[in-house]
Amino acid sequence: MNVANRMRSQLPAAGLLSAAHAPTAIAHRHPVSRTVLVSAIGSDDTPTKRFLVPRGSRRAPEPSQPVEQPLPPARRDERAHREEGRSARDGAGYSRDKPQRRLGPQGGFDRRRNEEHVRRKFNPNSSPNSDEREESNGSRSQSSSNELHTSSQDAPLDPLLTSSPRYLALQQLLRVEEGGAYVGLVNGSPGGWALAGAQGQGQGQGGRQGVEGGEGDEEQLEFGAELDDGGEEEESGPRQQQQRRRDSSYGGGGGGGEASLDPRSRRLLKELVAGVTRLQRRLDFLASRLSNQTPADWEPGVRLVLRLGLFELTERQLPPHALNEHVQLTKVLVRPGAAALVNGVLRAAGRALAAGTLPTPESELTVADSSSSSGSAGNRALLRRLAITHSHPTWLAARWLRRLGPDGAEALLARNNTPPVYSVRVNTLAAGPTAGAAGAAAGGGGSGGRDALAGAVAAELRAAGVKVEESRWLPGEFLRVRSGLQQLLAEGFVTRGSLSVQDESAGLVVALLDPQPGDRLLDCCAAPGGKTLFAAARMRGRGSITALDVSAARLRALRRAAEVAGAAHMVETRAADLREWAAEVAAREARRAREFRREDDEWERGGSGGGGRGGVVRHPDSLLYDKVLLDAPCTGTGVLSKRADLRWRRTPEHLEQLAALQGELLRAAAQLVAPGGVLVYSTCSIEEEENQLQVRSFLERHPEFELEPATPLGPTHGSPQSPSASGAAAAGRRGRGSGGHRGLSGGVPAEVITEEGFVATLPHVHDTDGAFAARLRRLAR
Numbered sequence: 079m080n081v082a083n084r085m086r087s088q089l090p091a092a093g094l095l096s097a098a099h100a101p102t103a104i105a106h107r108h109p110v111s112r113t114v115l116v117s118a119i120g121s122d123d124t125p126t127k128r129f130l131v132p133r134g135s136r137r138a139p140e141p142s143q144p145v146e147q148p149l150p151p152a153r154r155d156e157r158a159h160r161e162e163g164r165s166a167r168d169g170a171g172y173s174r175d176k177p178q179r180r181l182g183p184q185g186g187f188d189r190r191r192n193e194e195h196v197r198r199k200f201n202p203n204s205s206p207n208s209d210e211r212e213e214s215n216g217s218r219s220q221s222s223s224n225e226l227h228t229s230s231q232d233a234p235l236d237p238l239l240t241s242s243p244r245y246l247a248l249q250q251l252l253r254v255e256e257g258g259a260y261v262g263l264v265n266g267s268p269g270g271w272a273l274a275g276a277q278g279q280g281q282g283q284g285g286r287q288g289v290e291g292g293e294g295d296e297e298q299l300e301f302g303a304e305l306d307d308g309g310e311e312e313e314s315g316p317r318q319q320q321q322r323r324r325d326s327s328y329g330g331g332g333g334g335g336e337a338s339l340d341p342r343s344r345r346l347l348k349e350l351v352a353g354v355t356r357l358q359r360r361l362d363f364l365a366s367r368l369s370n371q372t373p374a375d376w377e378p379g380v381r382l383v384l385r386l387g388l389f390e391l392t393e394r395q396l397p398p399h400a401l402n403e404h405v406q407l408t409k410v411l412v413r414p415g416a417a418a419l420v421n422g423v424l425r426a427a428g429r430a431l432a433a434g435t436l437p438t439p440e441s442e443l444t445v446a447d448s449s450s451s452s453g454s455a456g457n458r459a460l461l462r463r464l465a466i467t468h469s470h471p472t473w474l475a476a477r478w479l480r481r482l483g484p485d486g487a488e489a490l491l492a493r494n495n496t497p498p499v500y501s502v503r504v505n506t507l508a509a510g511p512t513a514g515a516a517g518a519a520a521g522g523g524g525s526g527g528r529d530a531l532a533g534a535v536a537a538e539l540r541a542a543g544v545k546v547e548e549s550r551w552l553p554g555e556f557l558r559v560r561s562g563l564q565q566l567l568a569e570g571f572v573t574r575g576s577l578s579v580q581d582e583s584a585g586l587v588v589a590l591l592d593p594q595p596g597d598r599l600l601d602c603c604a605a606p607g608g609k610t611l612f613a614a615a616r617m618r619g620r621g622s623i624t625a626l627d628v629s630a631a632r633l634r635a636l637r638r639a640a641e642v643a644g645a646a647h648m649v650e651t652r653a654a655d656l657r658e659w660a661a662e663v664a665a666r667e668a669r670r671a672r673e674f675r676r677e678d679d680e681w682e683r684g685g686s687g688g689g690g691r692g693g694v695v696r697h698p699d700s701l702l703y704d705k706v707l708l709d710a711p712c713t714g715t716g717v718l719s720k721r722a723d724l725r726w727r728r729t730p731e732h733l734e735q736l737a738a739l740q741g742e743l744l745r746a747a748a749q750l751v752a753p754g755g756v757l758v759y760s761t762c763s764i765e766e767e768e769n770q771l772q773v774r775s776f777l778e779r780h781p782e783f784e785l786e787p788a789t790p791l792g793p794t795h796g797s798p799q800s801p802s803a804s805g806a807a808a809a810g811r812r813g814r815g816s817g818g819h820r821g822l823s824g825g826v827p828a829e830v831i832t833e834e835g836f837v838a839t840l841p842h843v844h845d846t847d848g849a850f851a852a853r854l855r856r857l858a859r
């Protein structure tokens with residue numbers, strides 16, 4: 079039983095605290111804001127990317143200022159959480175210095191200096207004789223010196239230790255805590271880079287590919303840039319190279335660390351980094367209750383070793399005696415004196431686990447909370463339990479609790495902590511026109527070349543030891559990988575271009591767009607190109623796609639991927655800020671349209687353009703597009719199971735900034751849609767501000783557009799009790815489901831269509847990433 083279940087099973091009824099809980103409860107009867115909040119560390123509140131900043135507020139946002147007016151309870155708690163995290167960083171001597179890879183005299187990797195650097199990071203407050211001082215004072219040294227002179231810390235580290243997965247995990251966790259790219263670390267193994275390098279970063283929105291895994295059969299995978307994390311990850315280029323160098327100084331690559339691990343140890347390393355990153359809040363809660371101290375006050379090294387040890391004890395069922403390595407690591411990486419604390423906490427945890435008395439958030443209910451099963455105190459207690467038990471920031475848990483209710487919120491929170499499930503798209507383009515033709519039969523769901531191809535690829539995969547099953551949402555085009563993704567990658571399916579790693583929810587966005595052969599398509603935020611290339615496949619290689627993105631580096635990855643996929647001939651890349659480019663194109667288009675009207679008055683009356691709903695009306699020289707996809711940068715709250723660190727990096731301020739940016743991008747994209755053409759707006763967020771509210775507000779201001787509800791396909795087997803299933807029926811009744819427009823737009827499974835006619839998936843309901851898409855049509859006149 080993992081800790082979440084154990085915590086649940088140990089819940090004392092309100093007011094009935096067990097004897098084991100009582101002392102802790104009495105000792106910690108502070109309000110939620112003090113007791114809950116121990117681990118906002120790692121969130122970086124200051125996005126620096128130009129494209130993350132909406133117009134009108136081009137400056138990088140300031141760290142949030144104290145808010146004068148009273149906040150609602152959830153916001154209050156969250157603010158306290160963040161504040162605590164921030165001051166904790168400062169208190170622990172947290173440094174924002176970006177580490178550089180240490181070079182020796184000949185410019186090569188200097189292991190010794192690297193070790194020294196790492197140890198300094200683990201214990202920024204270390205100073206000469208800090209342990210002696212600690213012993214005589216009975217407290218930790220407060221020296222701010224960063225010099226390392228203690229004898230144990232001067233000695234070079236035992237190579238056996240530095241090649242242990244736990245040592246490497248600690249280095250990587252430190253990097254994550256400093257706000258570094260989790261992706262680059264978890265996927266930064268040489269194997270991961272090699273796999274991704276040839277392919278141009280995979281497809282499912284890109285991806286340096288690496289494998290994180292539990293031991294045994296179960297496989298957990300991390301495909302970094304697959305995640306739509308607001309488009310913050312650069313695929314290559316100087317910045318990324320610099321990032322990789324930084325990562326490698328933390329054991330992510332060079333220096334002989336991770337590279338020397340056997341596959342099993344490497345899987346363990348990935349599991350440790352991902353697991354501890356996800357569960358850090360729950361682990362910090364345990365550490366604080368077992369020590370009666372605040373983890374945020376400890377040196378980073380102590381905090382991380384304890385997280386790691388508690389994770390292994392409670393989630394990996396490591397026997398307590400096996401935790402000696404953690405104590406040893408503390409001695410050499412932090413300071414000998416800290417080892418006693420680590421030892422004490424881990425032993426206490428082992429005993430509590432055996433006795434079934436591990437601390438739980440419920441053991442600290444205040445008197446008010448415990449006497450109230452409903453109302454705001456009850457809600458606060460519930461929120462606190464959910465956020466700590468499932469290790470999420472309070473602000474996210476509060477949002478989902480409000481929207482999904484206790485059961486829905488808990489299911490989503492728990493799903494975000496489960497090993498992610500990956501799916502792959504069968505590249506019908508690489509297989510030739512027959513398969514492509516069948517693949518383009520969107521909504522057919524039947525047999526034909528597409529299904530035959532998917533069947534053949536599935537058989538090949540099974541023969542290679544990869545467990546796959548048919549996709550429930552896009553059968554014939556996608557396969558679910560149950561286990562063996564590492565093998566799939568090693569066998570070269572991705573590098574050869576036969577398969578792309580892509581979540582089915584991303585595929586549904588393209589299905590809603592319904593690209594057809596011959597279309598003139600614009601993908602506005604295209605890089606690294608997962609959706610562009612699926613669209614190319616649906617277009618059977620005929621037509622044109624302009625793939626625009628603000629990141630030239632990510633576009634280079636897209637171009638390489640297009641070449642491998644056999645789509646390069648139809649994809650033109652353009653590096654630009656959509657807002658600026660759209661303004662330019664719209665101005666040129668207006669000039670052309672004026673000239674054209676002068677020449678042909680007929681055009682103005684619509685006589686030459688086909689006209690009518692569903693037909694695209696463009697003058698012959700038009701710069702506008704039949705179909706425009708805006709897959710906007712977003713908070714990525716739909717992909718938290720894959721991007722373990724993202725929950726700690728996102729803040730309510732990001733949400734606000736991104737929503738403002740999305741509004742601007744949507745307005746820009748709309749300028750590029752030909753009359754009668756289609757605009758699909760999508761995100762991999764599950765937040766209403768980024769999705770439904772965004773679209774509704776757009777439609778209010780743009781009467782020239784209307785929502786086209788998604789067309790439901792027939793029911794799929796074993797449909798979940800989806801909250802949206804009833805919406806699908808309603809969407810069907812609204813017209814297009816009856817077949818009138820079926821030939822014009824592809825269908826999507828009814829279970830992913832909301833009441834309003836949007837496509838929306840939720841991880842805990844649909845077993846995919848969370849995503850959203852709306853199909854808007856520009857009226858012909």
Ligand SMILES: C[S@@+](CC[C@H](N)C(=O)[O-])C[C@H]1O[C@@H](n2cnc3c(N)ncnc32)[C@H](O)[C@@H]1O
Pocket residue numbers: 129130281282283284306307308309310584602603604605606607608609610626627628629632654655656657709710711712
């Ligand atoms: C969610 S990702 C796109 C993923 C992509 N559609 C796929 O399926 O692979 C968002 C993209 O928007 C890009 N972006 C952000 N701001 C932009 C802007 N102002 N103009 C154009 N692209 C922008 C980012 O560089 C990032 O690649």
